[in-house]
Amino acid sequence: GQNIDQPTEMTATEGAIVQINCTYQTSGFNGLFWYQQHAGEAPTFLSYNVLDGLEEKGRFSSFLSRSKGYSYLLLKELQMKDSASYLCAVVDSNYQLIWGAGTKLIIKP
């Protein structure tokens, strides 16, 4: 079966750095997305990785290792508004998005 694992919840301090990991086992791989979802709102796109390596976009970076079936989202200089759920999703061989359960990130002052 297809499986995506992320930690359920993480807590970090304002101004700090946090890394959210995602491991996956899917039938085929056509890329990995990270989305941010605030409570009661729809997900918003953060990043897309299809090749190994680190993609940096402002305070957010996303890393992918296809051989290890592993990705992480790195958030720097955390702000209170970063409190949200972070969803990892993999595009499988049928170009369907397979979603992880999401990681709830709590930022404390």
Place this chain on the structure above:
Amino acid sequence: GAVVSQHPSWVICKSGTSVKIECRSLDFQATTMFWYRQFPKQSLMLMATSNEGSKATYEQGVEKDKFLINHASLTLSTLTVTSAHPEDSSFYICSAREGQGYYEQYFGPGTRLTVT
């Protein structure tokens, strides 16, 4: 660019009635649209995938006669929850994909359905 709208943003209906939710891609043509359901503190659950002009493909466990999906044009898909029950109360989110070569899904703002 790549804006998806949903209407209504929230709706309350009585048990046994039907509710229609619209999903529109405002500035692009969506060859494929997706309907998700999300219960509180849970992840997104894909309900069905619809391609313009063809029947929707439903995920296992989703009743196609209860959740009617119509993708009549490249910019509009509708989800009708028929004979709604309180357990259908949920956050329904649509997303749209621009073409076969574009994997990113653009999400609508979601519709909060409460069935009393």
